[in-house]
Amino acid sequence: MERNKTGLEGLSKSYDPKPIEDKWYEKWLDDGIFAAEPKSEKPPFSIVIPPPNVTGSLHLGHALDNTLQDILCRTKRMQGYNVLWMPGTDHAGIATQNVVERTLQAEGKTRQELGREAFIERVWEWKEEYGSRIINQLKKLGASCDWARERFTMDEGLSRAVRKVFVDLYEKDLIYRGKYLINWCPRCQTALSDLEVDHKELDGKLYSVRYDFDDGSGSVTVMTTRPETILGDTAIAVHPRDEKNRHLIGKRAVVPLVGRVVPIVEDNMVDPEFGTGAVKITPAHDPNDFLVGQRHNLEQIQVIDDHGVMNENAGKYARMDRFDARTQIVRDLSEAGLLLSETEHRHSVGHCYRCNTVIEPYLSEQWFVRTKPLAEADMAAVRAGDIKFIPEQWTTTYFQWMENIRDWCISRQLWWGHRIPAWYCDDCGEVLVSMETPSGCKCGSTNLRQDEDVLDTWFSSALWPFSTMGWPDETPELKTFYPTSVLVTGFDIIFFWVARMIMMGLEFMKEPPFRDVYIHALVRDEKGQKMSKSKGNVIDPLDIIDKYGADALRLTLAALTLQGRDIFLSESRIETYRFFLNKLWNAARFALMNIEDAQHDLDAIDETSLRTQDLWILSRLADVTEEMTRLLDGYFFGEASRLMYDFVWGELCDWYLELSKPALRGDEGDARKRATQSVLYAVFRDVLKLLHPIIPFATEELWSAFGYTQSILGRSVWPTPKCPDGGVAAKTAMDTIQTVVRAMRNLRAEIKMPPQQTAPKMCLKVKHAADTEALSNNEDLARLLAKVEAIEFLPADAVKPSKSISYITSEWELYFPVGELLDTEKEIARLEAEFSKLEKEAQKISGKLANKNFVDRAPADVVEKERLALENAELQMARIKENIAGLK
C-alpha cells in the first residue's frame, strides 16, 4: 500500500495550537465531514444543541456542554453512525430585550419612545450583528455541528411550529386565559413563570399589627412582613379548628389606616401555631391570600401598580414606591399605637431571574398552559424507561418537580418574542386563536386586535427537538433523527427546558424527544464558587483557547467531568493537560523521526520479529481500546480522558518508547527495526483515533504527519481491540521487568549514583516463583532502563556478593555491589526498617489466619492469597535477616 509521506518537518519542537486549530477547522468544513444525511443506510445518531442565547458570549458552561456533545458526535461518526448535531440559537426574550434596551438607554432613548415596530427592528439588527458571535466561538472550540442546518427560535419555520402548537393546545383546552395572581417584575414590566423567580433568603422584619373590631369589643393581632399590603386587606382568617381563635369567626375588624371593615373568616390555609393564629388577607397581593379570597368570594383590591408604586387605592400613600410606603406605613401604625412589635425575620423573597428586582405578586390577565395532564404522560415515559437520566439521581429531582407542577404562565408583556396568535373582536368580545391572522370575526366585525403579548422564550425552546427538523411538515430529518439519541445539558435547566421538551415532544410527536438525558455539572472556580462577573472570578474560555488552545480546554473539561460532581476549574489544571498535549506531540515526533526512513510497508507487521515489549504494548493497546469504547459509550468522560492520559504517558512514553530505542537505532538488526517501526506506526494510529473525539485538532495534525491512508482522521474508522498472540504472557513478563527495573533504579538512588553514570554490575538471584525466562530473555531491557552495564544471574544457592546493597522480594534478590561506597550502618538501618515493616505486615496476616472465622468463611482464594502473602513476607524477612547478619 502506498503510504503518504510523513510530515515531520512541519511539526514544531513543542506543541503549539495556534497554527493548527483554525486550519483544521476549515478543512473539516471544506470536507463536509459534519454534514448529516437525511436518508442513509447508516444507523442514526442525533443531538440537538441546547441553543445558546443570541445575547450570549461563550462561557465555560457552554464550553463544557459542547465539548461533551462534540466528543459523542465525533466518536459516533468514527463508529459508522449517520450523525446529526443540530446547531442554533435562542431569541431569549427578556434577556435580549433587556440588552437592547440598555444600548438604547446609552443613547438616551427608551423603547416606548421608539415604538414597538421600530424597537423590534432594532433587536433584529442587534441579533444580526451579535447573534453569530457565539456560533463562531463554538467553532473555535471545535464543535462539529452541521452548520448548514443552523436554526434560530424565531425563524419563519420555527415560528410556524410555535403557532401550531399554541393553537392545538388551545383547542384541546390545554391553554387557557384568565385573571390570576402572577409573578410580576416591576422593572421588566412583564409576567414571569414560577421558575423565573429566584428565591433569596433575606433579613426582613415581621410586624405585629392590631386590628380593632368594628363593634369596639376588642381586637385581633396579625403578623405581616409586608405592611404596605394592609391597604389592600379584605379579610382576616383563622383556622376552623383553632380553639383559641374560634370566637373571632364572624366578627368584623377595621383595617388600620384605611378604616375598611372586613370579615373574619375561617380557612384551612392558616397555621394556628404561627403568631396569634390570625392572618390578614390581601387577595390582590399574595398568592395564598388570592386562593383564600377565591374560596370566600373576597374583594380583590389592588394597591400596588405594575411599576411597584402605590396606586390611587392606597389613599395618601398613592404614588409612593412600595418600599417607601412600607417605611411610612410602619411609622404611621406606630404613631396610631397599632404597631405592637417589630422583630427580625429571615424569609425568602422572590427576585426576577433576569434583573434581580423584587417580584411583585400581581393580579392580571394572562395565558397559561394546563400542565397536569401533560406532566402525567411525561412521568409515565420516564417511569417506563423511555427516557433515562444520567446520572440516575436526577430522576428523583425531576419527579419531585413534576409531581408538584403548577400551571405555566406563558404570556409575557414584552415586545421581543413570538406574538401570541390570539385576536380579540372589539365588537362582540370573541377570542379568536388561529395560525394565520383571521380576516374577520364570526359576528362579521373586522375590528380585530391581536393580543399584545409574546410567549415565554421557553415555549419555543420546548419545541426545539422537532421544530428544528421541519415540524409540522413530515420531513426526512424527522423520520431519520427523531427521537434524538441524547440530550446533554446542565441541571439548572431540567425544569425550564428538559421537562417541557418532554411534554411537547410526547404531545405532538407521540415519542419522547430524546432517549438519554446526560446531565453534567456546573463549572465553578478553583474555590468552588460559582463564576460571576461581580465576583470577578470568571474564566473566559476564549482567553483559555487563546493561551492554551481549544484541545487543552476540551481535555481539561472532559477529564474533570465526573458524573454527578461539579467541576472546579483553575488555570493550573488546564496547564496539566496542556503538558499532556505536549507529551503526546513529542512522542509522535519521536515516532515520526524514527519511521521517516522506513523502506518497507509499515502496515505489515512481521510477527516473528516481535519481542516482549512489542507484544506488551499491542495487547495493552487492545485493553485500552476496549475500555475507552466502553467508557465513552457510558458517558464516562472523565474516566475516558484519564485512561488515555495514563496509557500514553505512563505506558507508551515511559516504557515502550524507551524500550524501542535500541531496535530503532538498528542495534537489533534490520528485521527488528522494521518490526518496531511498524508497531509504532500501528500504536499511534489507534491512539490518535481514540483521542480524536477529545482533542480533535492536535490528533488531526499528527495524523496527517504520520501520513496514514485515510487523509482525514475524523473520517477514519474507530479501532477494534486486537490482542496479539502471546500478548497475555508478554504483560506478565513486562510486569516482572518493570518491578526489577524499578528496584534497580531505587538502589542507584540509594547511593545517589547520578543517572548518567552507568552502574557497573547488578547481581540478580532468581528464586523459585520468579519468571526466570522473562528476565533472562529481556535482560537487555532491564540494563537499558536501569542504566546497568551488566546483570549477573546468580544460582539460587550462591552466597551474597560482598560490599553490596540489596533489594529483596519473595521471588528474587537483587544485589548492587557498590564497593567502598557501602555505608554499612546506613544499609543495616535501611534493611532493619524494611524488616520491621514486613514484620508488622506478617503479624497482621497471621492474626487473620489464626482467626477461625476468617479461614472458614472467607472465600478460599482470599484465604489462599493471605497464606501466600504471609509465606512471602516470611521468606523476605528471613533473607533480609541473613543480609543484616552478613553486614555485621
Next chain:
RNA sequence: GGGCGGAUAGCUCAGUGGGAGAGCACCUGCCUUACAAGCAGGGGGUCGUAGGUUCGAAACCUAUUCCGCCCACCA
C-alpha cells in the same frame, strides 16, 4: 419544611466488600539527542464523628456534625 450531593495526602479529586491511589505542590538527583511543558527517586493520610452489618468496611446500613445545591403557598 421536603429532597439531592459532598467530606480520603498541603490543594483538587479517583477509588461501591479483601493490597489507600493520581495530578498539582513539596524534598533529592539529573539539560540522559522526542519532550526541563521533561526524566528518575522520595516524604506525606487513625479515609468527618459515633454506632451497626460482616471473617473482613474508605466502600454497605443507622445516627450525627459540617459544607454545597435544588424545591416549597416560611403570614
